[in-house]
Amino acid sequence: MENNINNIMIRAEHLWFRYPSDTEISGNATENNWILKDISLKIQKGSFTAILGHNGSGKSTLAKHMNAILIPEKGDLFVAGMNTREEKNLFTIRQKAGMVFQNPDNQIVASIVEEDVAFAPENLGVPPAEIRRRVDDALKAVRMYEYRHHAPSQLSGGQKQRVAIAGVIAMQPDCIILDEPTAMLDPQGRQEVMETILKLNREQGITIILITHYMEEAALAERVVVIDNGEMILDNTPAKVFSQMERMKALGLDVPQVTELAWELNRAGFQISPEILTEPECIAALEKLL
Amino acid sequence: MLKDITLGQYFPVDSVIHKLDPRFKIIDTLIFIVMLFSGNYIWNLLAGTIFVILVQGLSKIPFRMSVKSIQPIFPVLVFTAILNLAFIDTGETLWSWKFLKITEGGLQTSIFMICRIILLITGSSLLTYTTSPILLTDAIESLLSPLKKIKFPVHEMAMMMSIALRFIPTLIEETDKIMAAQKARGAMLDNGKLLDRVKAMIPILIPLFVSAFRRAEELATAMECRCYQGGEGRTRLRQLQATGKDYCSLTICLLFLIIVILLNCIYN
Incomplete structure (x- = not known):
């Protein structure tokens, strides 16, 4: 099952990447230029993976490989079995693996919500009646249907980001890659977006790849991949990753507060598992302890 | 304002x-x-x-x-x-x-x-x-579409117009923010001679342009991600009837x- 080719959404094989201009400027291709170093990764269909890393770790660059905006210099990346190198696959890959960016303002094209959601299906040449159906479905899925006639400038950050997600859903993708979708939002907007992402993953079975540096968000995923300096360092369940407190701190990454609390208690000699991710889990564990 | x-x-x-x-x-x-x-x-x-x-x-x-x-x-x-x-x-x-x-x-x-x-x-x-400006843009695109035969970029022009309309409120909001930021640093925007006031616009216009270019680049990537490939073979949600x-x-x-x-x- 694990290696069944049909179950793999994204497969990176010994992927190396650097920006072309970097080699030109420095004149010699030293090892330091590589932004991504030998990344090999398989992401299962229908899974929810978080990619963690601090600024400049290469996590956004990796995301841009997943829908063929960037092409690896060495190695290959396959989306649903299609190599991103091949030009003829380009639009199929982008339709299968949609991408949501950090700033909602810079990815909304049209001046009316429903027009914007219709943008991708319009580009794909979908017939108008079918576009209407997809737009309505997508807006309902992100709970923005009532706002379909609004202008984007009338919406809050979280609402705009949900519209951007609806714009991707309207392509009917198998996978959505979100590149720090909550970085510019307030806590309220962040929660709205995270709820939407979880709903899409659970109810529609869409594969989610969430790039983030919020540990609380990563804790919601099934799997956490930690990238540092272009290398994949950790790849495990959130509980296993975050319980490695010292390693995470050394990488300049935080862990969820409750995990840190549990870890400190554990180190102080209390009988509590350091693999705690959420507040309810923590409360339950503490009650048991008391 | x-x-x-x-x-x-x-x-x-x-x-x-x-x-x-x-x-x-x-x-x-x-x-x-x-x-x-x-x-x-x-x-x-x-x-x-x-x-x-x-x-x-x-x-x-x-x-x-x-x-x-x-x-x-x-x-x-x-x-x-x-x-x-x-x-x-x-x-x-x-x-x-x-x-x-x-x-x-x-x-x-x-x-x-x-x-x-x-x-x-x-x-x-x-x-x-x-x-509405959006309908006007649609209508102009539709009325000018015969010009496509002589290679006039009708779709591109209409797309540019609608993106410009879309970004006017965003850029106005941004201008407000930059003005507030420059005022907080002691910029005198509202008084002085005409020439001084024109000069005072420069520290507003430069950041505005820089950010507009950055936005343009991000928007272009986002459009590519949503399979934009020009007007060829494109359908429309709203049909003019x-x-x-x-x-x-x-x-x-x-x-x-x-x-x-x-x-x-x-x-x-």
């Missing part, structure tokens, strides 16, 4: 005129302009006035809106009137002082000219009052034009 700028002049109310196909409204407006300029007689002005009043009534646009549309061109009106009065010397002399004289012909031409400009502005403003009412409006406009031309031929 900057947020008060209205986007275009669209005035959304529910009326027959608002519901017309924007393509037909553009053609109707063009016919109206042709009618206004098809001759230099009283009939053109009379028909123009009836037409504007009729459309104004049907569109439920408040009268003061139309008055407001003339305000900015007031200096132009005065200027044209003076020029016509001063330089046309046909017909009887009505009044003269030294080398200046006002003739009957001059007076008539200037009155005609003022009326005609007022009708032109109020009539064509009704188009922008009753049609001509109805009986649209053909009716076209017929009325053409009738106005024909009647005016006929009257001009018969009575002059």
